[in-house]
């Protein structure tokens with residue numbers, strides 16, 4: 172049996188994402204699921220130890236691909252017709268790639284992972300933990316050099332952009348979802364003197380880097396390498412990233428958490444502030460569902476602070492590539508009052524080693540979670556009645572009103588019987604799914620039932 176290990180995490184917040192039992196250590200006493208620790212960070216995913224197996228598989232893949240790339244460079248260096256200048260370039264690239272691979276592997280190994288292939292993941296499409304490699308450099312390295320694009324530096328500009336929409340900030344218990352390498356979470360935490368900040372992410376490399384710099388207060392050396400030449404720029408550099416200053420031991424109130432935004436292991440209504448920075452458009456999921464997650468975790472009267480672009484991934488279907496107006500509308504339906512908004516155009520990911528960078532439009536806002544639910548409208552031909560929040564936002568409770576309709580069909584009767592003022596459309600769909608023929612999507616069917624009932628009631632309204 173796996174040994175139980177205590178989590179180094181604030182009390183009364185963590186729960187098992189499967190059975191919601193309170194968690195203080197790596198074993199869930201409710202459903203017996205096992206969780207694990209990476210570099211002293213609790214890693215609490217519904218798949219339990221399988222997540223560790225996946226990360227170790229990802230490490231093995233990285234080691235294999237890195238080894239192949241190094242062997243290929245070595246092969247090039249063996250050529251008799253390689254000029255001295257070309258040789259210099261290849262040798263610099265070899266050294267940078269070798270250092271990068273070693274730094275990543277050492278960081279993860281010291282965190283408790285071992286590169287290990289697992290045949291179960293061989294056919295699966297898996298992420299590469301180095302996808303956000305340059306975010307670590309942006310967070311902790313590039314500010315060491317003056318940039319012509321920022322008055323102070325990129326991270327300060329990100330912090331100021333958030334503060335501009337969040338006046339008189341009182342962060343309380345603050346959760347940063349998809350916190351990446353942790354810089355914004357740390358800057359907000361120290362700038363606002365937050366009593367508690369949780370920086371959660373799904374990527375082991377980013378989590379371990381943030382933890383190493385912030386909690387362990389140990390430096391990280393990571394090289395940056397460009398394979399295309401740029402005139403007047405060196406194409407490789409090794410950055411030494413040092414821990415941020417921590418005059419008031421603020422790190423004792425800052426914690427990293429390995430978790431998936433879609434299955435957060437935190438208690439309902441446990442957070443005063445939730446920050447999403449460059450997250451809405453990259454999760455691959457539906458922003459409406461992410462708003463429901465945020466609303467669920469926030470206390471009544473809590474705040475959701477968002478900043479980032481709306482550059483959804485190519486694979487997301489068009490109907491889910493919501494505009495800024497749609498997102499604000501969803502937030503209002505979910506009980507938020509959006510109090511301040513801003514749109515900025517900024518230089519993004521500007522490396523001192525790169526002539527190229529992104530120009531991005533950033534949408535920031537501050538939304539207040541209203542303590543009281545909104546009043547219900549009367550039947551009418553208005554959007555408030557025909558597409559109410561609970562029909563659009565599938566996690567909101569369906570109100571216990573009298574739904575007037577013919578109940579001839581067994582499915583309609585069953586759906587309406589399940590309305591208790593608490594259950595959401597999402598939950599009811601899950602409860603009726605097994606009664607439907609294979610291939611029929613319960614959520615679509617339940618949405619259609621309520622949509623038609625509301626239309627019918629609007630038609631017969633006085």
Ligand SMILES: C[S@@+](CC[C@H](N)C(=O)[O-])C[C@H]1O[C@@H](n2cnc3c(N)ncnc32)[C@H](O)[C@@H]1O
Nearest residue numbers: 349350351372373374430431432448449453454
């Ligand atoms: C574009 S980066 C932004 C990082 C950081 N918030 C920032 O502003 O630089 C997106 C982050 O979201 C994380 N992420 C994506 N999907 C996630 C999920 N399902 N659960 C938790 N984190 C996720 C990624 O690992 C990555 O760190």
